[in-house]
Amino acid sequence: MGTRTIIPFGPQHPVLPEPIHIDLVVEDEKVVEAVPSIGFIHRGLEKLVEKKDYIEYVYVAERICGICSFIHGQTYCQGIEEIMKIEIPTRAKYLRTIWGELSRIHSHLLWAGLMADAFGFESLFMHTWRVREQVLDLIEATTGGRVIFGSCKVGGARRDIPPEQMAWLLKELEVIEKEMRLIVDIFMNDNSVKHRLCGVGVISREDAILLGAVGPTLRGSGVADDMRLLKYAAFGELDFEPISKTDGDSYSRCAVRCSELFQSVDLIRQAAAKMPAGEIAVKVTGNPDGEFFSRVEQPRGEVVYYIKGNGTKNLTRFRARTPTFANVPPLVKMLAGCELADVPVLVLTIDPCISCTER
């Protein structure tokens, strides 16, 4: 056994936009153990629910994270609606589906850019983020916001997408799709990229389940599990099958996200074609009294909100188990045994969102 050294990775590191710290125990260049440390920016947003009106709290939920902000708001509203037995208009369900999938595309493109940056492919990073800007333009045009959409509310949606704007959105998506094909072709086929990803950080199917992995981290290990199969929003009326890959390595996790880019485009097209005319929200009266575990598929995986109301305007409990929180143990497992130079790439293969984790 060689000499063991502890190398601190983070909380500030070039590949980390947000603070997470990992103590890497290394022998020469090989990592033998990794001990994670989070909690540097824990905000206690869950506790804030005791002071905020349950209708107002959707604004807080959306601000848990700047990348999947819309889906946080959607998960919260969906939970409240389940407790209060509110049936939202069908059009609102489709609108939520479209904005959720636009979120997924921009989140995956953000991740792809960071990943390219992590393995030193700067031109790919810039190209990817240029395309992401075009997706943000669609979001801004339809919701008024680029980061916080503010378009979801308890009882439905706050804004509509008129038919002519939907036609424009679909046309723009065609352009974006072509650009994404070029990017994905590089990610999947370039030798230097494959050299950094293939066979690195393997998680078996059994380990992925036992370690509580979610999202592309789980599906990259051959488990075709996706909360969209619960048929929330409009997913029950759309043709949808989860994408999974079986190798369990970094390349598989990347391949899942790359394929999901085009799946999301397809889902938006399906939703646009099937979306009925009509109201986008119903009036909400009364206060929630009951409990529900609201589960939705975010870009990084399953998010679980536990919401418990007591018949007053303030909830008893709001708890968010975010996907990155669930993917920390699989990350620790894949780091043990890897080369030190692979650590930044492996950290990014779970697409960490510390803002979510430190809700």
Next chain:
Amino acid sequence: MIEEQTIIAVMPETLVAETRKMRDQGYRLVQICVTRLGEELQLDYTFDLNRKFVNFRFLQPKIGARVPSVSGIYWCAFTYENEISDLFGVQVDGNALDFKGTFYKTAMKHPFIQDAAPASVPAPAKPGDK
């Protein structure tokens, strides 16, 4: 309803054995969650198998709550167990990776069992208010 959610009452003494049965059936540990209910804490252990949702539930006193660790069955439970220890003061016996109160850097100890501080900003005036 989006999905059926099965909530099963368990005893803290049988938690480990029941959790082991879930692992043997192929369930994934989804989360461990604590809710303060007055002078008691409600503990929830959530599992999923092909989107079948099962939740174990039991109560503990707010002060002096003590539970056995399930991290020997699901290693990933260490994150949740450190969380409930830091935020709610739940004593977890046998956590596989115990951060001993340093998982979260909080300004106060066990903040989630404290009463919410009164709002420091007055509520905004409504139309018609004087």
